[in-house]
Amino acid sequence: MKKVDPVVLLGFVFSFTLILIMAPLPASRDGLTPVHFEKPRQPETREKTAAKAVETSRVLWKQAQREIAVLGKIGYDEESLNDISSPIAGRTVEIKVGLGQQISRGDILLTIDNADLDPISRPVSGEAPQARSRFYLKSPLSGTIVEKNVTLGQTVGPDPAQSLFTIADLSMVAVTGEIDESDLSGLEVDQPISVTVDAYPDQVFHGTIAAIGGSIDSFKRTVKIVGRIKNPGRQLKPEMRATFSIEADDPDEETTILQTVLFNQGQPPDRSGPLSGSP
Numbered sequence: 001m002k003k004v005d006p007v008v009l010l011g012f013v014f015s016f017t018l019i020l021i022m023a024p025l026p027a028s029r030d031g032l033t034p035v036h037f038e039k040p041r042q043p044e045t046r047e048k049t050a051a052k053a054v055e056t057s058r059v060l061w062k063q064a065q066r067e068i069a070v071l072g073k074i075g076y077d078e079e080s081l082n083d084i085s086s087p088i089a090g091r092t093v094e095i096k097v098g099l100g101q102q103i104s105r106g107d108i109l110l111t112i113d114n115a116d117l118d119p120i121s122r123p124v125s126g127e128a129p130q131a132r133s134r135f136y137l138k139s140p141l142s143g144t145i146v147e148k149n150v151t152l153g154q155t156v157g158p159d160p161a162q163s164l165f166t167i168a169d170l171s172m173v174a175v176t177g178e179i180d181e182s183d184l185s186g187l188e189v190d191q192p193i194s195v196t197v198d199a200y201p202d203q204v205f206h207g208t209i210a211a212i213g214g215s216i217d218s219f220k221r222t223v224k225i226v227g228r229i230k231n232p233g234r235q236l237k238p239e240m241r242a243t244f245s246i247e248a249d250d251p252d253e254e255t256t257i258l259q260t261v262l263f264n265q266g267q268p269p270d271r272s273g274p275l276s277g278s279p
Contacts, residue, residue: 066186067245070225072177074197074240076146077228080169088135089157090114097145097165104142109165111136112156143167146238173231174210175242178222186248187212193227195244197236205229205236209246 090112097109112135147166150156156164175195179187189212195205207229216223227244229236236242 066248068179068183068187068248069243069245070177070179072175072225072242072244074229074236074242075174075176075238076168076170077172077174080143080172081146082141082143082167083163084109084137084139084165084167085158085160085162086112086135086137086156086164087158088112088114090135090155092150092152092154092156093134095150095152097148099145099148101145102143103139103145103167105139107139109137109139110150137164139165139167141167141169143169144234146170170234170236171230171232173229173236173238175207175227175229175244177225177242177244178217178220179225181216181221181223183248184212184223187225187246191246191248193229193244193246195227195229195242197240197242199237199240200235203235205231207244 091114092110093113094111095109096111097103097107103109113133114135144167145165146168147163149162149166150164156162175193187209189209191209193207193209195207196203197205207227209225210228211224211226213224225246
């Protein structure tokens, strides 16, 4: 028997092995493609994990509101209401203004005859002796004559209780009403109010709360509320029926605020922190 050259045999085995390595793998018996394993990914750093687990979100938390409707009426603003009386005694000989008339500061309201007038109060020199005994009562402010309590020929005197005219600045008026004591919570001075009147049902007038009564009506269990309203067009008249509404916090609802929060994914936002209306 002829011997095989070892070198040839080794070359044959090497060639056969190389063919097997380079040949494509056959599909598995169940028809599935063989699984190829990828290189494992590098683990994420702690910073990347933390950044992915935390999100920043703006959440609106707002105090629940309730509307309080109050029936009332328009009145004079006490801060712009002035009673005018005479500083001297005498007899009225001329009345220059009437009820409802618009006047300016310095306008003459009436003329009083008094022969005992001090020279400082008399008209300019050169006038007739009759004119020198007359005093001209002038208005100290601009406004509207809302009351007139003097007649021609009436004797007047320096009595503060004897009001001859009442002058009001109607560019600002008041609205008064009563609310139930249970609605007091959440009300405060300077709180905005909205007012409507029967004469102008489609128009809304805006103002603020000027005063809240200091006592409860023991029978009706109500509290007096006074508001101030701007009235540049003089549309609102004293004694008009009015309805005003007040937006107040609802104590029965959860208090919430507008804030920026940080929270973990899947966890509810943190509602703790100071109550503030600002972001």
